[in-house]
Amino acid sequence: MDFTLTPRQQQILDFVRRHIAKQGIPPTRAEITTAFGFRSVTAAEDHLRALARKGVIELLPGASRGIRLTGDEDAAANDGDSLPLVGRVAAGNPILAQESVESWYKIDRKLFHPQPDFLLRVQGWSMRDAGILPGDLLAVKRVPTAQNGEIVVARMGEDVTVKRFERRGDIVRLLPANPDFAPIRIDLAQQDLVIEGRAVGLLRTGGFAGPSPAPLHADMSSAA
Amino acid sequence: MDFTLTPRQQQILDFVRRHIAKQGIPPTRAEITTAFGFRSVTAAEDHLRALARKGVIELLPGASRGIRLTGDEDAAANDGDSLPLVGRVAAGNPILAQESVESWYKIDRKLFHPQPDFLLRVQGWSMRDAGILPGDLLAVKRVPTAQNGEIVVARMGEDVTVKRFERRGDIVRLLPANPDFAPIRIDLAQQDLVIEGRAVGLLRTGGFAGPSPAPLHADMSSAA
DNA sequence: TGGACGACTGTCAATACATGCAGCTGTCCG
DNA sequence: CGGACAGCTGCATGTATTGACAGTCGTCCA
Numbered sequence: 001m002d003f004t005l006t007p008r009q010q011q012i013l014d015f016v017r018r019h020i021a022k023q024g025i026p027p028t029r030a031e032i033t034t035a036f037g038f039r040s041v042t043a044a045e046d047h048l049r050a051l052a053r054k055g056v057i058e059l060l061p062g063a064s065r066g067i068r069l070t071g072d073e074d075a076a077a078n079d080g081d082s083l084p085l086v087g088r089v090a091a092g093n094p095i096l097a098q099e100s101v102e103s104w105y106k107i108d109r110k111l112f113h114p115q116p117d118f119l120l121r122v123q124g125w126s127m128r129d130a131g132i133l134p135g136d137l138l139a140v141k142r143v144p145t146a147q148n149g150e151i152v153v154a155r156m157g158e159d160v161t162v163k164r165f166e167r168r169g170d171i172v173r174l175l176p177a178n179p180d181f182a183p184i185r186i187d188l189a190q191q192d193l194v195i196e197g198r199a200v201g202l203l204r205t206g207g208f209a210g211p212s213p214a215p216l217h218a219d220m221s222s223a224a
Numbered sequence: 225m226d227f228t229l230t231p232r233q234q235q236i237l238d239f240v241r242r243h244i245a246k247q248g249i250p251p252t253r254a255e256i257t258t259a260f261g262f263r264s265v266t267a268a269e270d271h272l273r274a275l276a277r278k279g280v281i282e283l284l285p286g287a288s289r290g291i292r293l294t295g296d297e298d299a300a301a302n303d304g305d306s307l308p309l310v311g312r313v314a315a316g317n318p319i320l321a322q323e324s325v326e327s328w329y330k331i332d333r334k335l336f337h338p339q340p341d342f343l344l345r346v347q348g349w350s351m352r353d354a355g356i357l358p359g360d361l362l363a364v365k366r367v368p369t370a371q372n373g374e375i376v377v378a379r380m381g382e383d384v385t386v387k388r389f390e391r392r393g394d395i396v397r398l399l400p401a402n403p404d405f406a407p408i409r410i411d412l413a414q415q416d417l418v419i420e421g422r423a424v425g426l427l428r429t430g431g432f433a434g435p436s437p438a439p440l441h442a443d444m445s446s447a448a
Numbered sequence: 449t450g451g452a453c454g455a456c457t458g459t460c461a462a463t464a465c466a467t468g469c470a471g472c473t474g475t476c477c478g
Numbered sequence: 479c480g481g482a483c484a485g486c487t488g489c490a491t492g493t494a495t496t497g498a499c500a501g502t503c504g505t506c507c508a
Contacts, residue, residue: 006484010430014359023284024292026249028465040487045467050484060247064288064465064494068248108330112429130432131357151432202428205336208354208375230454252495264457269497274454288464288495 005054012036012047013056013113016067026067056113082106085119085137105137105203112201117142119203120153120162127151127162130177132202138162139201151199156184156191162199229278236260236271237280240291250291306330309343309361329361329427336425341366343427344377344386351375351386354401356426362386363425375423380408380415386423 005013015035019027027035032044048067051057060066082104109115116139122132130151132138138153146152146165153162154174163174163184172193174184186193229237239259243251251259256268272291275281284290306328333339340363346356354375356362362377370376370389377386378398387398387408396417398408410417 008485010359014430020248024244024250025284025287025289028288029467030465038486040489041466042468042488043486046485059466060249062466062494063249064252065249066466105335106332107335111329111331111427128353128355131352131355131360131428132432133355136355199432201430202426203335204355204426206425208356208423232455253497254495262456264459265495266458266497266499267456270455286464286496290496 005051005056009047009050009054012044013051016051016057017069020069026065028065083109083116083119083139085121107203109139112139112141114141114200116140116200117197120160122162126176126178126181127164128178130164132162132177132199133204135204135206137203137205138199139203140197141200142197144195146195146198153196153199155194155196156186160196165195229275229280233271233274233278236268237275240275240281241293244293250289252289307333307340307343307363309345331427333363336363336365338365338424340364340424341421344384346386350400350402350405351388352402354388356386356401356423357428359428359430361427361429362423363427364421365424366421368419370419370422377420377423379418379420380410384420389419 012032015032016027019025019031029041029044029048032038032047033041036044038044048057048059052059056070058068058070060068084104105119118140119137120140122134122136122138124134127133132151140153146167148166150165151162152165152174153160154165155161161174161184163176166173166175170188172186172188174186176183236256239256240251243249243255253265253268253272256262256271257265260268262268272281272283276283280294282292282294284292308328329343342364343361344364346358346360346362348358351357356375364377370391372390374389375386376389376398377384378389379385385398385408387400390397390399394412396410396412398410400407
């Protein structure tokens, strides 16, 4: 199931979620329409259809407020109340192997959609412009394949990296979100690439240190 | 509040509960009617009224499926391992006022240092370069004052904003982390500025949408 | 013995809602 | 360039749903 939403669709989905959480019932098209300032209910209808097409919600035909969130599966056997932090990943080992689990974080994984399977500590600034900074904990859902544009956790041999995925035929490019880094190019005919999962969320516990995000490379901001 | 229900009323309530749990939305009068084999929707209506009168449910007038369970789920709240999400903040109101709490997120607040008091949904791209994107939930600790360089939640009248704090004498500057936005300059001798708290962490549940973080302004560098 | 109340039946009007059709403006991509 | 698609406006139709009115029957209770 492809969960890649446009920003607008994400907003709509968030609104539906919040409405359900707060009102106890899903919103009507009209309620979405006024909440977003649309002038036509069709705008809301279209968005709902798109969300339904992408599988994140289900529409019950004919029923008023017939919007159902597809809670979506869960995976690794767990209390559902905490997530493992995956540390150093040994070559060859499955990423969720016992040995590589560093600790457990008490976070309700149902907060994320879809639900993640583990956390990974981000290293380096290569995804800076996607709001992913070093030290952040990336919530990752295990998936074997990726869609173009998704942010994935990929493994090449011993190296585990977080990048935006782009595939054209046999050529995969792992794109950083930072102009100071170069894309990684992989020819699947010649090299292996393992998709370990897809980024579905992020947790930053360390606060926001220095006056500027202390770039390791390059200037921030100025860019201009 | 009198919670003593007749057996029949208990059945109705159970049905409503099950319907919500299973379908995701509350039932209509008609659905209750057919489920119980009534021949008149008024039977269902009467039962709902009785349940509302006894306080176990709440009826939203005019809204279809406007049945809300008042089953004190909020008990799960302030146990120290969940955080309130603060929504729209009305002028003058304390930011943690009951009305502005949109929902509770099950996150162990001890994950953060220092421990936050609430979550705030981020709007706009002004803190992009600090890795704070729209839709993110900012974990905030209530503090009345700030140190230079800290990222704070500040309020000026009705506007609540997240910015980096910098003070020189009576002049406070609220610095965005995005060259497309201008700093806000406040002369404390002339204007009020309320520090609502300090950002101590961040939670992103919405995933990572578009191929690029969909800038509202300006280029996101990568574009190319 | 006359309420007050629970548990219904039956009917109806006024909205609340879902959903279809037609058409517009962009952007991305082959 | 043209097509596919995201995001919209505007209008229209029919059904879903709420909520009010008017009764019936039985039980418990002062």
